[in-house]
Amino acid sequence: MHDxxxxxxxxxxxxxxxxxxxxLAERHLSVLLIDKRQELGAPVQCSGAVSRHALxxxxxxxxxxxxxxPIYGFGIYDQAGGMTRIDYRMLKSDEYGPGEGxxxxxxxxxxxxxxxxxxxxxxxxxxxxxxxxxxxGYESLDDGQCRVRLRHFRRETSVRCRVVVGxxxxxxxxxxxxxxxxxxxxxxxASCLQYVVDQVETEGLLEIITGHExxxxxxxxxxxxxHGYAEIGxxxxxxxxxxxxxxxxxHFMEESFFKERFQNSRILEIQxxxxxxxxxxxxxxxxxxxxxxxxxxxxxxxxxxxxHTALSGGAIAARFLTEHLSTDQPTRADQLAACQDxxxxxxxxxxxxxxxxxxxxxxxxxxxxxxxxxxxTMSSYFSPESEYKKI
Ligand SMILES: Cc1cc2nc3c(=O)[nH]c(=O)nc-3n(C[C@H](O)[C@H](O)[C@H](O)COP(=O)(O)OP(=O)(O)OC[C@H]3O[C@@H](n4cnc5c(N)ncnc54)[C@H](O)[C@@H]3O)c2cc1C
Numbered sequence: 067m068h069d070x071x072x073x074x075x076x077x078x079x080x081x082x083x084x085x086x087x088x089x090l091a092e093r094h095l096s097v098l099l100i101d102k103r104q105e106l107g108a109p110v111q112c113s114g115a116v117s118r119h120a121l122x123x124x125x126x127x128x129x130x131x132x133x134x135x136p137i138y139g140f141g142i143y144d145q146a147g148g149m150t151r152i153d154y155r156m157l158k159s160d161e162y163g164p165g166e167g168x169x170x171x172x173x174x175x176x177x178x179x180x181x182x183x184x185x186x187x188x189x190x191x192x193x194x195x196x197x198x199x200x201x202x203g204y205e206s207l208d209d210g211q212c213r214v215r216l217r218h219f220r221r222e223t224s225v226r227c228r229v230v231v232g233x234x235x236x237x238x239x240x241x242x243x244x245x246x247x248x249x250x251x252x253x254x255x256a257s258c259l260q261y262v263v264d265q266v267e268t269e270g271l272l273e274i275i276t277g278h279e280x281x282x283x284x285x286x287x288x289x290x291x292x293h294g295y296a297e298i299g300x301x302x303x304x305x306x307x308x309x310x311x312x313x314x315x316x317h318f319m320e321e322s323f324f325k326e327r328f329q330n331s332r333i334l335e336i337q338x339x340x341x342x343x344x345x346x347x348x349x350x351x352x353x354x355x356x357x358x359x360x361x362x363x364x365x366x367x368x369x370x371x372x373x374h375t376a377l378s379g380g381a382i383a384a385r386f387l388t389e390h391l392s393t394d395q396p397t398r399a400d401q402l403a404a405c406q407d408x409x410x411x412x413x414x415x416x417x418x419x420x421x422x423x424x425x426x427x428x429x430x431x432x433x434x435x436x437x438x439x440x441x442x443t444m445s446s447y448f449s450p451e452s453e454y455k456k457i
Contacts, residue, residue, distance in 0.1 A: 069226045072098040072194070073391055075214045076231040077201035077240055079106055082359025082376035083233025084184035085124055089384035091191035095391060098225060099185070099193045100216060102200035107181035111339030112373070113260060113289050113297050114180065115272055117172040120374035124381045126187070128173070132180040135292040136170035138162055138270040140448040145277025145437055147323035150445040153271065157450055170270075174289050174297075175373075203243050204230050204354070210396050212354040229387060229397050230355045233380065236340055238361035244352030250363070252304055254344035256284045256370060259311040260299025261319075263331035268296055275300075276441045278433045280318045282306035284343070284370070285444070288324070298328065301341055301370055303428075311338065341370040345421045346414055351402040358383045364409075366417070367424040368447060368454075375413065382409045416454060 076087045079101035087099035115137065121128055139153035139162075154162035154171050162171055189195045202215040202222070211226050232240025241248040268290035275286040283303025290296050300318060302311050319328050342363050350362040358364065359376035366375060386405040395401055406414075427443060430436040447454055 069213060069224050070098075071211070071226045072096045073227060074098075074229050074231060074387060075100070075201075075204075075225060075227040076193075076233055077214075078232070078234035078359075078361070079185045079188075079195070079197075080181060080233060080235055080359060080376065081184060081373050082361070082364070082380040083231065084181065084188045085126075085377050085380035086231050086233060086358055086384045086387075087193040087195075088184070088188035088191045089124075089381055090387060091188060091193040093384070093388040094192070095388060097188075097193040098227070099188050099195045100199040100201060101185075101197050104198045105178065106185055106197070107176075107178035110177050110335070110337045112177045112337075113287065113299060114175040114177050114373075115172060115289055115371065116175055116373040118170055120172075120377055124377045126184070126377070129183070132175045132183050133173045134176050134295075135174045135268075135290045136164070136270060137172040137174060137272055137290075138164075138170055139272075141269075141271045141273040142441065142445045142448065143273065143275040143277075143323075144441045145279050150441075151271075152445070152448050152450075154450070155270075172272075174272075174291055201230075201234065201240065204240075206353050228354065228391060229402070231383060231387075232355060232357040232361045233359050233376075234361050236342060236360045238357065240355065241347070241350075241352075241357050241361060244355050246347065246349055246352060246357070248347065248361075250342050250344055253283075254303075254342060256301035256303055256341040256343050257311045257338075258284075258299060258301040258341050258370070259315050259336070259338040260287075260297045261315065261333045262291065262295060262297055262335035262337065263328070263333055265294055265330045265332070266290075266296040266298070266327065267294075274444055275318070275322070275324075276444060277437050278306070280322055281314060283428065285440070286315075286318050286322075295334075296331075297337075298331075299337075301343075303343070341365065341372070343367045343370060343424060346417050350406050350409070351399055353398045354402075356383050356387070356402055356405050364413070364417070367421040368443065375417070378413055379409060382412055420454065 283306035284301035286300035365372040
C-alpha cells in the first residue's frame, strides 16, 4: 500500500504549527497537522499573554471563545515594590480602552481553548488534522520527497511529503532527527511555575515583578484571568539560585509587598514548564525540514513570551513554503535556507538584539546593578516609545 502524500507535514499543533498549517492550507497546499496530545494545550504550560497586534498580524479572529481578559497595559515593579505604570488607557486614551471604538492592547488567552481554536482554523482551511498522533522520525527518499513515521494511538504508519515543519515545542525532536544543534544551556532555560488563584484584585494590567530576591535570573508575574482569577507565577534560572521555582513562588506570595493582596487566594491549579531565554537556533532548517516556534527558539529572550513569535514565525515559514513549493525546486537544506533569511529580516534580527540586551543584563555580577538594569529594560520595553513593540 502506498503512503498518503502531503505537500507538508506539520509536527505539533501549538500556535506555531497550527498557524503554519492554516496558512499553507489557505493557499491550497495539502497539509497534515499532527499532535501527540489528545487534548491540545493541556496540561497548560503557559500564562497566555499575547498582544492584539500578534493575533491580527496573522488573521486570527479575536473571539470570546479563547479570551479570558483584555489587557490595557503593564505594571513593572522593582524589588521593593516601586512601580512603573504603563497604562495605555491613559497614555493613548483615544485608541485604547474598554469603550466604543477603542481596543485592548492585548489579551490573556486560555491556552486550551486557544490551541483548539487555532487547530480548528487550520482544519477549516483544509488541513488534515490528527490528534494523538506522534511524529517518530523522518527520512529523505531518492525521489526528493521524505517519509515521516507516525504513531496514531498504538499503530505505526507513515506518510510522504516534500517538507516537514517541526513545530514540536521546547523539547523538539524534529531538529534532533535532522542532526541540528538544539542543545540549550542550563543557564538559559528558565524554570517556570505558576498558580491559578482566585480572589485577586487586578486592573487589566500585566504585572511584572523584578528583583533577585523574588525571581533570580527571571521575574515574577501576576496576570489577570477574569472574574477575580489570576495567574501568579515566576521563572528562575537554576544557576542563579540553590532553590527551586516552587520555593521562590511561595516566598514571593508570602513575603513580598504583594502578600496582603494574596491573603484570601486559594490555589486552584498548578502549572509549570521551561522557557528558553536563549538565542534563536543558528540553523533552523535541514534537508526537507524547517523548524518554527519554540522548536527553533523563537522566544523573546527578555520576556520569555513565545506566542507572538510562534505565530509570526509560522506565518513566515508558510509564506516561504507556498512560494517555494509552487515551483518544482527541490527542498534540500540549501534551498530551505532562504526561509531562515526571510525570518531573520522580519523578526530574527530583533530577537538577536534582545538576546544581546538580556545577556548584558545577566552578565552583571553586582546584584543591585543587575536588578536595576532588568527593571529599567522591562519598563522601557513595554513603553509606547519602545523600539521592540513588534515582538
Ligand atoms: C509557565 C509558562 C508561561 C508562559 N507564558 C507565556 C505568556 O504569557 N505569553 C507568551 O507569549 N508565551 C508564554 N510562554 C511561552 C509559550 O507558551 C511558548 O513559547 C509557545 O507555546 C510556543 O508555541 P509553539 O507552537 O512553538 O510550541 P508549543 O505550544 O509547545 O506546541 C508544541 C506542540 O507540539 C506537540 N508535539 C511535541 N512533540 C511532538 C511529536 N513528536 N509529535 C506530535 N506532536 C508533538 C506538543 O504536544 C505541543 O502541542 C510561557 C511558557 C511557560 C512554560
